Amino acid sequence: MDVKAVLRHRWVQALIVLVVWVVTATALKGVQTQELSTSTDSPFTAVMRDLAASIRGNRTESFLFVYVFNPIRTVISGFIEIFMGFIAVPADGNLIPVLGWFGTLVLIGFIVYATSTLRMAFFSMFLMLLCGMLGMWLLTMETLAMTIGAVVLSLVIALPLGVWAGLNDRVMKVLRPWLDLAQVLPTLVYLAPLALVFLIGIASATIATMIYAIPICIRITAHAIKSLKQGPIEAAESAGSTRWQVLTKVQLPMAKSTIILAVNQTTLAALSFVVIAALIGAPGLGKPVVEALTIRDVGDGVVAGLAVVLLAVMLDRATSAAVSRDQSGYAAADAAKVRRRIGLAIFGVLTIIAIYLSRYLLVFAVFPERLDFKEPVAEAANAVSDWITDNLGFLTVTGSEQFTIFVLNPLQDVLANSPWWLTLTAITLLAFILAGRAVGILTFVLLVLVMATGLWNDTMLTLAMTLIATGFVVIIGIVLGVWAGRSARVDRFLRPFLDAGQTMPAFVYLVPVLALFGPTRFAAIVLGVVYAAPVVIRIVADGIRKVPKESVEAAVSAGSTNLQVITKVQLPVARRSILLGVNQGLIFVLAVVVIGGFVGAGGLGYLVIVGQSKPELAGKGLAAGIAIVLLGIILDRIAQGRPQKSPQGRH
Amino acid sequence: MKRVGKGAGLVVALAAASLALAACGGSVNEASSSSAAPEPAESSAAPADSSAAPAPADCGSWGVAMHAWVGYTASAQVLSDVAREKLGCDITQTTLDEAGVTYDAMEAGSVDVIIEDWGGGRWQEWVDRGAIVEVGLNGNVxxxxxxxxxxxxxxxxxITDGTKLNEYADLFKTPESGDKGAWLEGPPGYTTIGEKLIEANGLNFKIINTGSEAALIEAFTKGNDNKEAVLGYFYEPQNFLAKVPLCRINFPANDWTDAAKASGLTDYPETPLVKLATVKLMDSGSPFATLVQNFEWTNEDQNQVALDIESGMTPEEAAKKWIDANPDKVAAWLEGTGAS
Structure with a gap:
């Protein structure tokens, strides 16, 4: 075979780079690793530290704060507090908010009925009742109020921008880099800067939630407008409609169900943020989850986590039911319309009665303790977690130790414990080979910036954990994804687990993972895998399902075995979905591996956390946030491979 | 389209109706603050009944910072309950991370008191800006x-001799620490000088940043149950020590207070714990300011309450038990407030 031809193949080139890299790194282990002890500042982190101190010092006097930031803070917290006061937080000296629990419950049912169906209304009320029975009524309402407030604010900003970007490509071009950035930005990163400017509290938490939710909403809305059929629009234009008329009379109504989907996704994004937001003072269900970590009470955290999941299911089903009703609604017969109107009127009257009762009768005002089953649920969760620790501990500890010695430590030696210039060169070369020249140059520039932050070593530690966790995620994702994609039964079985895995905040399983694996990097890797696997499984299964039936049937009739069908037909055809899955998995893993700083994994995540609680290390925390962003962009770009766009929004 | 519009209209009408209802008098809210109403026995989330308590001077509404460790919970709960019951204050408890986060909240005005701070002066920046004042010691060490x-x-x-720790370094090796011993460092926010101790004493150990107190407790529990070697950061008073016996490694004694200035050659000092409050509270003339000023109790007092909380009582129950059992101490705190 021609040696030159072989050398031109990019996988061969990549392999050569890897081999040279590993050999050199082994020879130069421990040389110029740029390791920096936690309490030492690099020149850059020192600058950031002084910057943080000066911001803290100026918050009461500087023009920018007095006339810009502080008013924003006041307005946003005031806005959220209106919702809070209505359903969640009693005014000073009061026993209940404006509405007692029963009134709120029936009102939720009424709103869901008005926007979707009666069945969904009862289902929503049932789920909310369960939250109350978990002893979480007021906390659930705090979270609901905050989510609604944040979603309203997000929509006010994102819907117009999304529509504009959908109509005008130039606007989209300006917005796209920001949307892409927001997509790779781990949530933990922007908490510290926000808290610095807007202080700990509802305002910071709301703004953080908005930063997370707005890009998702803009993306879907713009997509909804852009992908409309041109026929009716052109017809309206040629009939002499103004642009405004075309937009309001044709485009918006046509895009309506996708826009409701945007509302749905924005709501879920905002809700999935509640626990992280609790780190900077968001009220509600996030609090017990975060506290569970500090005081090591698995039970309370799990109960609150369950309530988050129930609330997520409620909001998800109610908003998606609104989409499907919207799509089928027009065909309804007149009789059905009349019936529905009567139903709404009756439900409305019942709601008013319920609200009245909830304000005047104690049973309907304060959630009755008799219905509170928090204790048994918490105890059961504790018992399960203890049982796992006691009985599976030996397995997990030995397994994780072997893995750390034979896989994680060697990888970390190559990435982090070798000279920084070697790692920098090797990663840049790999980016060139695998993702092309543009990405290669970008990677080089970003790595030099990482170096400039002075946190090179910590960044490489985080990279090592991220790569390994992604490896696991991809293996699990492809195996289970293919399985679920091929069998509807497996899919049905997996679905509830995937749903729960995607909505259950990562913090909830922090403590059990900690109990199983101790304060180790492996614990952080497990966290990343648990969090990211559902998404990858979903994307892969979706890709497999979309493989044309004919090609599978052709292969089967040609006598292929199952394995052959999978490897020769389904996987190659679904290649794009799988690549997308890898990319998403990588970004999800990075977001959570950072949280691993809470369980002894060190690296950038720990610096972010410690920077937030120790003022003298604030600079390192902020710099670590920047390094995470840089790392996220690098990983995202390399994983996308040869230029292509990922249509899927981060959940 | 049309129908959704109707639905929205109905929602608006309903919201208007419920607002109108809200404006009517006589709800459970009024009942709860009128003395003639029956006690709301079932309510678990009921805030302090403000009109039932004697109000010697107008106490006002104040925020008490809550930190995660049980000892802190004990102190803060007792303080809050005395303020509510004896002074008729409206106390909001806010759970926050230690140090910077809480100082910021105090500067922003959402929290007024930290009843137990371990920080050795790290609040200076906020004192200089006139947001926070030190209110003396709380009696705990x-x-x-x-x-x-x-x-x-x-x-x-x-092994308790810190200078001989190197002889045992091999025992503490884990895959995390490689060829050195693992040194489990305290959670973020806690005062730590592990890096300095290791460097100054030439110890063959590697810092593992545990990230949370839960991680330390897991590690010690496992080390005790399975007889595994664990070296980690911990502190007293902490009632965990009553459940899992730990033994302290001693380095030469020292009296530094600001961790930033510690040489690393010497041990952590005994730290008298400090009360911090906002200038706003201390200048207000509220009896709550006097109570915060007077609050003082021993490690033993705190451990009693903390142990009750750990063994299943709610913080409120545990605080009430201690308050009922120690009327003379409570009376001393109330001196100068006009209440008894």
Whole structure:
């Protein structure tokens, strides 16, 4: 075979780079690793530290704060507090908010009925009742109020921008880099800067939630407008409609169900943020989850986590039911319309009665303790977690130790414990080979910036954990994804687990993972895998399902075995979905591996956390946030491979 | 389209109706603050009944910071309950991270009191800006240190001598620490000088940043149950020590207070724990300011309440038990407030 031809193949080139890299790194282990002890500042982190101190010092006097930031803070917290006061937080000296629990419950049912169906209304009320029975009524309402407030604010900003970007490509071009950035930005990163400017509290938490939710909403809305059929629009234009008329009379109504989907996704994004937001003072269900970590009470955290999941299911089903009703609604017969109107009127009257009762009768005002089953649920969760620790501990500890010695430590030696210039060169070369020249140059520039932050070593530690966790995620994702994609039964079985895995905040399983694996990097890797696997499984299964039936049937009739069908037909055809899955998995893993700083994994995540609680290390925390962003962009770009766009929004 | 419009209209009408209802008098809210109404026995989330308590001077509404460790919960709960019941204050408890986060909240005005701070002056920046004042000591004495499970001290008696720790470094090796011993450092926010101790004493250990107190407790519990070697950061007063016996490693004594200025050659000092409050509270003339000023109790007092909380009482129950059992101490705190 021609040696030159072989050398031109990019996988061969990549392999050569890897081999040279590993050999050199082994020879130069421990040389110029740029390791920096936690309490030492690099020149850059020192600058950031002084910057943080000066911001803290100026918050009461500087023009920018007095006339810009502080008013924003006041307005946003005031806005959220209106919702809070209505359903969640009693005014000073009061026993209940404006509405007692029963009134709120029936009102939720009424709103869901008005926007979707009666069945969904009862289902929503049932789920909310369960939250109350978990002893979480007021906390659930705090979270609901905050989510609604944040979603309203997000929509006010994102819907117009999304529509504009959908109509005008130039606007989209300006917005796209920001949307892409927001997509790779781990949530933990922007908490510290926000808290610095807007202080700990509802305002910071709301703004953080908005930063997370707005890009998702803009993306879907713009997509909804852009992908409309041109026929009716052109017809309206040629009939002499103004642009405004075309937009309001044709485009918006046509895009309506996708826009409701945007509302749905924005709501879920905002809700999935509640626990992280609790780190900077968001009220509600996030609090017990975060506290569970500090005081090591698995039970309370799990109960609150369950309530988050129930609330997520409620909001998800109610908003998606609104989409499907919207799509089928027009065909309804007149009789059905009349019936529905009567139903709404009756439900409305019942709601008013319920609200009245909830304000005047104690049973309907304060959630009755008799219905509170928090204790048994918490105890059961504790018992399960203890049982796992006691009985599976030996397995997990030995397994994780072997893995750390034979896989994680060697990888970390190559990435982090070798000279920084070697790692920098090797990663840049790999980016060139695998993702092309543009990405290669970008990677080089970003790595030099990482170096400039002075946190090179910590960044490489985080990279090592991220790569390994992604490896696991991809293996699990492809195996289970293919399985679920091929069998509807497996899919049905997996679905509830995937749903729960995607909505259950990562913090909830922090403590059990900690109990199983101790304060180790492996614990952080497990966290990343648990969090990211559902998404990858979903994307892969979706890709497999979309493989044309004919090609599978052709292969089967040609006598292929199952394995052959999978490897020769389904996987190659679904290649794009799988690549997308890898990319998403990588970004999800990075977001959570950072949280691993809470369980002894060190690296950038720990610096972010410690920077937030120790003022003298604030600079390192902020710099670590920047390094995470840089790392996220690098990983995202390399994983996308040869230029292509990922249509899927981060959940 | 049309129908959704109707639905929205109905929602608006309903919201208007409920607002109108809200404006009517006589709800459970009014009932709860009128003395003639029956006691709301079932309510678990009921805030303090403001009109039932004697109000010697107008106390006002104040925020007490809550930190995660049980000892802190004990102190803060007792303080809050005395303020509510004896002074008729409206107290909001806010759970926050230690140090910077809480100082910021105090500067922003959402929290007024930290009843137990271990920080040795790290609040200076906020004092300089006129947001926070030190209000003296709370009577508790904290001791941070490096600990091992008790069985290790029984087996290796001289391990408690910090300068001989290197002889045992091999015992503490884990895959995380490589060829050095693992040194489990305290959670973020807690005062730590592990890096300095290791460097100054030339110890063959590697820092593992545990990230949370839960991680330390897991590690010590496991080390005690399975007789595994664990060296980690811990502190007293902490009632965990009553459940899992730990033994402290001693370095030469020292009296530094600001961790930033510690040389690393010497041990953590005994730290008298400090009360911090906002200038706003201390200048207000509220009896709550006097109570915060007077609040003082011993490690033993705190441990009693903390142990009750850990053994299943709610913080409120545990605080009430202690308050009822120690009327003379409570009376001393109330001196100068006009209440008894």
């Amino acid at each position: 904290g001791l941070i240190g490096m600990y091992v499970p008790q069985w290790m001290c029984d087996e290796y008696p001289d």
